[in-house]
Amino acid sequence: MSLEQDIKQEKFESEFHKVAVNVLFTSSWLSNTNAVRLKPHGITPEQYNVLRILRGSHPKLIMLAEVTCRMIDKSSNATRLVEKLRQKGLVKRETCVNNRRQVDISITAKGHDVLSRIDKESESWVATLKNISKSEALELNRILDKLRG
């Protein structure tokens, strides 16, 4: 559906204003669908993001600051996100012996399990993005990267 209908706004001051609203709105839409599919697995989108970062670096441990700088939303609080995941037994935290300031995080077997189960459903979620063609996806990625400068 057109953005104009979605938020009932007839026109925008410029194509660039519309870009701003469109990116924000599409992101909100996408976050919602993502939250809904993750909910049965007991994790939020940001927790999922952290788990994937940890799986990506596995078996290498990675410190909290490194988790933060790989996160989609840099302003979420990695300490608290990781603590939530630890309470669920999905990640392990250990103080680094060489540098006791830092805390090394890793994904547990249970964390891997949860991700595997989500993986199996991922294709159908990604399918909801296939209203556009692959070449449009490429073009979209190119323009978004350029937008951020």
Add this chain to the structure above:
Amino acid sequence: MSLEQDIKQEKFESEFHKVAVNVLFTSSWLSNTNAVRLKPHGITPEQYNVLRILRGSHPKLIMLAEVTCRMIDKSSNATRLVEKLRQKGLVKRETCVNNRRQVDISITAKGHDVLSRIDKESESWVATLKNISKSEALELNRILDKLRG
């Protein structure tokens, strides 16, 4: 900068997975720049969104439910957002006389003032989106609309 560098991820499972991450990441980036420019004016991006909706319908009053369905993020709580704006004197709330279930909202003169002041700075904010050309902006809007189906 490329998304890969921004979140330090070398590759994505597919162009469509990358679209999902790219939209979310770009939105987070945009929200942040927006929050920063609005902060000196004492309002948050969602409050700004509500004020603009009210200015758009002015002088016609509009009820809370209507505000919600025009919002970028439908899940934010219009009651509380409007209450915040009311406390700052930027909007007026009044129970509708014909239908006492509904609450009609309107923007105040002070609300208009705040928006005017923000308007004056908006061009420089929108300029940060002009890394892309106008035709790329059009294409971006077209693809995002199509993406949402």
Add this chain to the structure above:
DNA sequence: GGGTAAAAATTGTATATACAATAATTGTTG
């Protein structure tokens, strides 16, 4: 017209985010 359903908004509660302040540890330098 009385009972039930629907519409509209508010409230409650748990969780998440923004951002500043603090604490703990290590690095640096005179």
Add this chain to the structure above:
DNA sequence: CAACAATTATTGTATATACAATTTTTACCC
């Protein structure tokens, strides 16, 4: 090596979001 600066993480606090439960008012229907 002592003092100070930098790094890394945690905590505090106000605000915002998600979502369910509740309240108030109106509409419907037998």
